[in-house]
Amino acid sequence: MIASIFMSALTPKYTASMHLCSKISQLKTTLFFLITVSTLCVKAQRVDKIYVNLYTDSLKKGTHNYINVDGEFANGKFLPLDSTKIQFSCPQAKFFGNNLYIPADFAEDKVLVKVMLKEDNSKFKEFEIYIKKMEDPPLRTQEQMMTEIKNKRKKNS
Secondary structure, three states, X not given: OHHHHXXXXXXXXXXXXXXXXXXXXXXXXXXXXXXXHHHHHHHHOOEEEEEEEOOOOEEOOOEEEEOEEEEEEOOOOEEEEOOOOEEEEOOOOEEEOOEEEEOOOOOOOEEEEEEEEXXXXXXXXXXXXXXXXXXXXXXXXXXXXXXXXHHHHHHHO
C-alpha cells in the first residue's frame, strides 16, 4: 500500500519529465531539419556566373543609363543583380546603384565599365559602351500630337 502511494506520487513528475524530454527531442529534430534545409538554400543562392544585358547600343548623355546584370545561380535560375551584390565601376562617369550617369558635357566616344561580384572578385565583366552621338529630337507638344491624331482619322475615313 505504501509502495502504491509512493509510486502514484512519483508518476506525475516522471510523466512530466518524460513529456519534456519528448518535446526537447522534437525541437532538436526540427532544428536539425531547418539547418539542413537552410544550408541547401544557401548553396542554391550562390552566383555561378554573371551576364550583362544592355538594352541599348549606346548611352545617352545627361541622363541615368540602367546597366542590367543578371546572375546565374547554382540551381540554374537567372535573377537580376543590383548594387548589393555587384560592384559597379567606371573611371569616366559615376554609378548610382545600377545607373551610370553620363554628364551632358561628356566628350569621349565610349566608357569602360566593370561589374564585379562582391562575394567573389574572380567573377567580373569588363566592357566598353559607346556614347550616343546624335541628339534626340525635341518632344512634340500635346497640340501637335492631337493634330496628328485628327489628321490620321481624316485620312483613314
